[in-house]
Amino acid sequence: MPVSAPTIPSAGFRDAAAADNKQVPIHRWVPWIAGYSSAFVQDAFDHYLPDVDDATILDPFAGVGTTLIEAQLRGWSAIGFDINPYAAMACRAKLSAAxxxxxxxxxxxxxxxxxxxxxxxxxxxxxxxxxxxxxxxxxxxxxxxxxxxxxxxxxxxxxxxxxxxxxxxxxxxxxxxxxxxxxxxxxxxxxxxxxxxxxxxxxxxxxxxxxxxxxxxxxxxxxxxxxxxxGRESGSDEWAVYEQSFLEPECPVHANSVDLIVTSPPYLNNYHYVRNTRPQMYWLGFATSPAQLRSLEETNFGKFWQTVREQEPIRLDFEHSQLAAQIEIIRGLRVEKGIYGGNGWANYAATYYNDTFRFVSRIHDVLVPGGAAIIVVGNSLLQGVELKVEQHLGEIGEMCGLVCEDVHIVRQKRVGSSIVNTGAREAAGSKVMLYDAATVLRKPK
Ligand SMILES: C[S@@+](CC[C@H](N)C(=O)[O-])C[C@H]1O[C@@H](n2cnc3c(N)ncnc32)[C@H](O)[C@@H]1O
Structure with a gap:
């Protein structure tokens, strides 16, 4: 069932811009290209878990821990995953600050x-x-x-x-x-x-x-x-940060155990968390050779365009005819550009959505019945073709047995829209705006 276009705004969320974290205690320790601010997470908690003393919160793509810190400050249990050792270290150090x-x-x-x-x-x-x-x-x-x-x-x-x-x-x-x-x-x-x-x-x-x-x-x-x-009274000692992919076959989080997920997976914009943290990875001793970084690239959600662009055509491994057709349109564009042309970007999109499907199936497992996931993603432009990731996410959620309760724009003009400057994302003459959106999926009771 197609998910309807995003609405603005829905649950009274404050601006999701992660740059706001620069002013906020604990959150300001480490800058990160994040999907949202601490204020956004607070609003999500207030709206989706009002008046609870105890809760288990999961962020499967924790970054530097915006969700985890806010959960801890409320005295709730926090569970995070990130494949990037620098990000995992930042989460742990912040959660240990007390x-x-x-x-x-x-x-x-x-x-x-x-x-x-x-x-x-x-x-x-x-x-x-x-x-x-x-x-x-x-x-x-x-x-x-x-x-x-x-x-x-x-x-x-x-x-x-x-x-x-x-x-x-x-x-x-x-x-x-x-x-x-x-x-x-x-x-x-x-x-x-x-x-x-x-x-x-x-x-x-x-x-x-x-x-x-x-x-x-x-x-x-x-x-x-x-x-x-x-000087604060509340705070929780119950937290775990896993330096591993949330998509690994063995998941340390029990089925039916998570009350709320607030997360932001990597966007379909090829932002290269691994390369961008090379200085920290080498200087802190997390990496000594490029091979170690390559294995991280392979486990990164959606991989990267650089990782899949030379491969044979990769296709969706689940049924979604409209999305599959869009990916084939991308594959047919600028074929004369070789690895810079359509096939590489189509492969990247297909890999990204295949991981999205695996991710959504996993959150269906771990959520308690009635629990919700607020997932911040961005729309994307590949070879001039706009992909409405937030709506596809809602549709994939429904395929996996979740209810797509809401899709709303949390930031109308996305910062960092020039992350890929290859020309491959330029829509000639079109005025597609890049934005951040939150898709809300709920597991039925
Ligand atoms: C948009 S950022 C999340 C930022 C986070 N919301 C914050 O406030 O810091 C996405 C994160 O997902 C991580 N990541 C990528 N692939 C992953 C995977 N397979 N499992 C867990 N984390 C992954 C990246 O390293 C990156 O830190």
């Missing part, structure tokens, strides 16, 4: 400023006199231009020495997270929102920067938030 002793963190910041601050002064005055950091840059991390200027690199390595010397593992994790969240800001790369060189984005190289100052102000902000948490 256990950090503010005084210990404050002392650590002071000690870091004294130790690495002195080393930076010696670098700046040319007075190192043979004093060398013991840390080295990760050998496997190759970039087109130097990731750090020689001077910044020295400062980074002294900071790494300090972090590695921290004995308390919770505090070391926190420092690693702080480092990972700011490390691109003093590099010769930037997010636009994909990772690219600064000169490529018309920005100057960074010859020098105070790593200590930048990292200290991040740590200070984290300390403020740890203190803010101390």
């Amino acid at each position: 256990g950090i002793e503010p005084d210990e963190l404050a002392d650590l910041i002071t000690e870091y400023q004294a130790t690495a601050g002195d080393q930076e002064t010696l670098i700046d005055t040319g007075a190192l006199n043979g004093c060398r950091p013991t840390s080295t840059a990760p050998a496997g991390f190759k970039t087109r231009i130097d990731f750090y200027s020689p001077r910044v690199m020295q400062k980074v390595l002294f900071t790494r020495d300090f972090i590695d010397s921290v004995e308390n593992s919770a505090l070391r994790d926190l420092m690693n997270l702080a480092f990972a969240s700011v490390m691109v800001s003093f590099s010769n790369y930037s997010y636009e929102p994909s990772l690219g060189s600064r000169p490529g984005a018309g920005k100057p190289l960074i010859e020098d920067a105070s790593v200590v100052e930048i990292l200290s102000s991040k740590l200070q902000l984290m300390l403020d938030d740890v203190e803010w948490l101390r």
Whole structure:
């Protein structure tokens, strides 16, 4: 049964723009291309689980944990999945924040400023006199231009020495997270929102920067938030973060156990979470070679256009004649462009929707009868063909035995619409707007 076009707005949701998380305690620790803000999650909780003391919340694509943190703040159980080790680490560190002793963190910041601050002064005055950091840059991390200027690199390595010397593992994790969240800001790369060189984005190289100052102000902000948490009454210790695909055959979440899912899977826009977190993956030791990143690309929801574009035609492995026909239209476009033409993009769309089907079947299993899933996705333009992912999601939900209760637009103009700049998404002359939408699926009682 076709799902009707999205309505604006439905349940009184606040703007879903994830950029709003930049101002909010705990959420502001790590920037991420997220599907929504903490305010959106609060509204979803208020609307779909009003007046409950206890609940189990799942985010199968947790990113840096917006849903999980909001669940924890309400005293509910939170379960998250993410294949990206940096994202999983961010979730865990944020969910553990209430256990950090503010005084210990404050002392650590002071000690870091004294130790690495002195080393930076010696670098700046040319007075190192043979004093060398013991840390080295990760050998496997190759970039087109130097990731750090020689001077910044020295400062980074002294900071790494300090972090590695921290004995308390919770505090070391926190420092690693702080480092990972700011490390691109003093590099010769930037997010636009994909990772690219600064000169490529018309920005100057960074010859020098105070790593200590930048990292200290991040740590200070984290300390403020740890203190803010101390002042609150509620909070839950019941959480689990799985660094694995939600689509794996063995799922650690029990059937009929989840009250509410609030999530946002990767969009059908080829945003490459794996490549965009390469600096953090290598510098934190999560990856030492490209092969490790490739295996992550294979498990990523929908894979990536780069992963499937050279394969034989991939088709839907479930029945949806209208969507299958749209995918075949894409396959027939710009065939003369080889791997940049229609077949590659059709393969990507088919892979994405096949994963969507598997994902929706899995949420049908884990939801309690009567439980709901609020899934934020974006519409997509591939080779000029618009794919209304939110409506297809509703239709796939109905195929899997869920009821599509609502589809509504949560953000009318999507930021980051230029993520794929290959021309493959341009609809010649058409005025298709990219937006974020929430599809609400409910498991019947
Ligand atoms: C749109 S982001 C979610 C952002 C999240 N809402 C937040 O606020 O941080 C999608 C996430 O899905 C993760 N992901 C991709 N494939 C996955 C899979 N098969 N299983 C679990 N997570 C996956 C990506 O690493 C990414 O962090």
